[in-house]
Amino acid sequence: MPDRPVHRSADERALAQALAEAPANASVIPVRSLHGRHGLKVASQVLLGLAIGLLIWEVFALVLNSNGSPLGFPYPLETFERLGEYLFAGRSLYGHSIYEHLLASIQHLLVAFALAMVVGIVLGSVLGYFGRIYAIGMVPVSIYQMIPGLAWLPVAILMFGLGDDSAVFIIFAVSSMVITIGVSSGIRMVPPVLVQAAKMMGASGAAIFCRVLVPQASASIVNALRLGMSSAWRVLIAAEMIVGTGVGLGYSIQLTRDLLDYMGSFACITIICLVGLLIDRVVLAWAERAMRQRLGLEEA
């Protein structure tokens, strides 16, 4: 019986070809075109995933609308069309352009996140560094962290009344606790041997903190900021929906829903999703990778 040919993947074929073309004693050889093909593969995976997501949405809408729902469940295409009108044709979303809504949301986000970052890094560092304070300090932190974002609403309203400040407070309350926990655990995860080595070399407490703990933990710190940002983004929309900020993407979802303009709501949800992805996957993921590489925690 003849042997069946062994199946070889594209990677294996490319390597075999590179090997055949390379000089006999080379230890590192160039491989043609694999890199571009890899990018293509990732892109096609992302596109396929997107297409499946949209298909599910489409089927959902078809089924729901076939039952004769009076309002009409928006289809993907018409939602994108509407989004295009908001983005490019200057269609107003109840008095403000979508950019104004987006800008307002980002402003809420950045103010709250900046405050949360300062509080989270300082508090997290103190808790992470001082073992004795950690046991005590983690009690309130973990209690506050258990409070879901919107449960802060009465607190926010009592402190700031209706409006922007309340939304900012809610975002801050959630995000600062997430960052605190991430930063403190990052500092506590620094291998004790590095701290011992620094002590042996005579480093002071402050030097150990600034020149050993923080650099070694900085990848975890960036990761904590990333988690803080994504929880902030999530609660931002909910906070705007409820406290009546007057402008903002969350507020627009609420408004369009109240006015039964579901397609408008869907368009807002879509842009929220896109911006969130952009912040997390592109900006923060890049920062985290760059940090790990700079720190020598990852092979370059």
Next chain:
Amino acid sequence: MTLLELSHVSQAFFTDRKRTRAMVALHDVSLSIEEGEFVSLLGPSGCGKTVTLSLMAGFLQPTEGQVTFKGHPIAKPDPHRGVVFQEYSLMPWLTVRQNLLFALRSSAKALGHPFEKTSAIRRADEALAQVGLAHAADRRPNTLSGGMRQRVAIARLLAMDSDVFLMDEPFSALDEQTRSELDRSLFELWRRDRKTIVFVTHNISEAVAMSSRIVLFSSSPGRIIDQWRLDEDFDRTPGSPAARALADQIRALLPSTFDSNDELEGATIT
């Protein structure tokens, strides 16, 4: 001159979270290290040899008894007593040279010496040359092999010019060949400079190959059971009659479970 002295030192640790039981890691240990000695602390695991080293470094305070350095009780770690740890302890975000500069800057500050960068760089590079790693000065620790990392850790102490090198099984994570290479170069270093070295190991042949004195510990609780001084002209070559006789003598003092085995722990036979 006596550099380090433990007098009647006992050390106990809690063994459970409720703190109702304690383990005695060291019981009434007295030991002094003279300047220029190469002392190996040898023993099976759990015999308190690492605890002894931590006491000498100043990471631990004795439960009972006193540990002194040049006659003064040790309050905390300092650069006079340099440590090479069993685990890799280079700062991963710094290059090899920057790691040495970090050590030089910290120790200068701690000892109240002025720190001058140009001369510090020269000293760092000299120390690297001494361990044969001048070419690796600009590399990051994660690009170095385990043996190279431990050589940098030794260079760090050479650069700081510590009075005593406290080495806690520094080569135990390395493969056999690298370990014996590093053993040889450490011994050469000692023969040339006569740095005081305290070297913790559980490997009998490693101790015999390098030490000017071997201190044998027994476990549970850790005690010193015997000591041997090795003369200048002692034939340390692995497998030589003298080395083999000494190793046999040491082995005879240990519990029979270990007697067929040079490694006092684990299953490796060397």
